[in-house]
Amino acid sequence: MQTTPLTEIDDQERDLKILVSEILTEAKKQGATAAEVAVSDDRGLSVVVRRRELETVEFTRDRGFGITVYNGNRKGTASTSDSSTDAIRSTVRAAVNIARFTQEDTCNGLADPALMAVEFPELDLYHPWDVGPDELSEIAFETETASFDYDPRIVNSEGSQVSTQCSMRVYGNSHGFIAGAAATRHNSTCVVIAQDEGGMQRDYWYTVSRDAADMEANVAVGEEAARRALGRLGPRSIATGNYPVLFSPQMAGGLIGHLVGAISGSSLYRRASYLVNSLGKSVISSDISLTEHPHLSKALGSANFDAEGVATSGKSFVASGILESYILGSYSARRLGLETTGNSGGVFNLSVDSEKTTPEQLMESMGTGLIVTDLMGQGVNLVSGDYSRGAAGVWVEDGRPAYPVEEITIASNLNDMFLGIIGVGDDLDDRGNIRTGSLLVNEMTVAA
Numbered sequence: 001m002q003t004t005p006l007t008e009i010d011d012q013e014r015d016l017k018i019l020v021s022e023i024l025t026e027a028k029k030q031g032a033t034a035a036e037v038a039v040s041d042d043r044g045l046s047v048v049v050r051r052r053e054l055e056t057v058e059f060t061r062d063r064g065f066g067i068t069v070y071n072g073n074r075k076g077t078a079s080t081s082d083s084s085t086d087a088i089r090s091t092v093r094a095a096v097n098i099a100r101f102t103q104e105d106t107c108n109g110l111a112d113p114a115l116m117a118v119e120f121p122e123l124d125l126y127h128p129w130d131v132g133p134d135e136l137s138e139i140a141f142e143t144e145t146a147s148f149d150y151d152p153r154i155v156n157s158e159g160s161q162v163s164t165q166c167s168m169r170v171y172g173n174s175h176g177f178i179a180g181a182a183a184t185r186h187n188s189t190c191v192v193i194a195q196d197e198g199g200m201q202r203d204y205w206y207t208v209s210r211d212a213a214d215m216e217a218n219v220a221v222g223e224e225a226a227r228r229a230l231g232r233l234g235p236r237s238i239a240t241g242n243y244p245v246l247f248s249p250q251m252a253g254g255l256i257g258h259l260v261g262a263i264s265g266s267s268l269y270r271r272a273s274y275l276v277n278s279l280g281k282s283v284i285s286s287d288i289s290l291t292e293h294p295h296l297s298k299a300l301g302s303a304n305f306d307a308e309g310v311a312t313s314g315k316s317f318v319a320s321g322i323l324e325s326y327i328l329g330s331y332s333a334r335r336l337g338l339e340t341t342g343n344s345g346g347v348f349n350l351s352v353d354s355e356k357t358t359p360e361q362l363m364e365s366m367g368t369g370l371i372v373t374d375l376m377g378q379g380v381n382l383v384s385g386d387y388s389r390g391a392a393g394v395w396v397e398d399g400r401p402a403y404p405v406e407e408i409t410i411a412s413n414l415n416d417m418f419l420g421i422i423g424v425g426d427d428l429d430d431r432g433n434i435r436t437g438s439l440l441v442n443e444m445t446v447a448a
């Protein structure tokens with residue numbers, strides 16, 4: 001994919017800002033009392049290799065916009081992938097017509113103009129990768145080959161995929177705020193199947209980064225996928241009981257995600273969270289704090305403003321286990337009688353802060369228990385906090401990995417689980433908006 005020079009990026013941002021202004025002008029012309037527009041322009045290249053043969057090459061180029069208009073306290077939203085003059089007019093008309101018939105809601109409206117971002121520190125998110133299909137194919141071949149060469153028990157592959165994407169996003173609203181951001185995202189994934197006399201097992205690994213130079217080596221990705229698949233061969237059964245459970249970093253991020261959901265405004269104003277009215281109360285182990293760092297250089301979750309144009313800033317949601325702030329956009333904040341935290345669209349580089357220890361030390365403190373490396377099912381109830389999911393992983397005995405297990409169920413209550421976290425690993429996974437290492441929960445029901 002041919003890269004775009006910085007001068008062209010500047011031109012692209014200018015063109016999209018002009019487009020946003022035109023859409024906002026059209027919304028005002030059609031009678032909207034307020035409006036906000038988000039325009040995106042994405043282009044990418046993806047290659048998939050399977051069983052040492054090139055399977056697919058895909059080029060993408062997408063441009064589209066979404067508009068939300070307000071007719072007093074009534075709201076209407078529409079979107080399109082066409083940015084022609086006629087499409088702008090008809091899309092705005094659709095949003096305005098929807099707004100005419102929706103129910104009035106005094107919490108609707110743009111974010112407070114005083115909260116709009118005015119400073120835009122350099123986040124170093126744009127690192128185009130000057131590669132074409134041939135170069136990406138070579139990377140995918142090398143990654144998959146590394147898996148097959150790692151061990152003869154790697155017998156099949158579901159593919160090695162390498163992709164690169166450049167995006168430009170511009171947001172504007174009728175407060176006069178218009179700002180854009182260019183970003184890149186590159187990733188490489190390998191999925192393989194291992195087999196022995198006991199059967200087959202599948203696993204994967206991936207690397208993702210803003211800058212291709214920061215990605216894991218091709219061979220390392222392939223070998224890690226193979227190692228993980230081999231580690232699942234020969235699963236054994238276990239006795240049902242209550243045991244400590246160590247969530248691997250990849251699973252720990254999802255676990256913290258349930259806490260994020262429980263303290264997010266949309267769950268709270270609907271009273272669909274077990275943490276309603278929990279400000280100032282303990283929601284997680286006193287050894288843990290949750291802090292947001294939206295301006296980290298090159299990070300996948302970095303941004304200068306949220307989905308409403310509100311300036312992002314470093315903040316603490318949980319300090320030493322105590323809930324200090326909910327996670328709010330403007331609408332949910334108004335419903336709760338509070339002020340937005342600049343989190344419309346989610347969290348930005350949320351960090352699980354605690355005294356760290358090695359995974360080996362966490363296993364030693366476990367004695368006998370389960371390491372969860374895979375979770376299945378949707379058995380999480382944020383209203384009650386009840387948690388029950390299918391799992392697979394590694395059984396630990398005498399503080400050391402003993403053998404793989406699968407087709408088991410782990411169950412508890414989220415409140416008990418979070419308050420019962422007794423260790424955080426130093427094996428940080430920073431490949432998403434939630435950055436955490438392994439999490440050791442003191443006790444859960446593990447059923448075979």
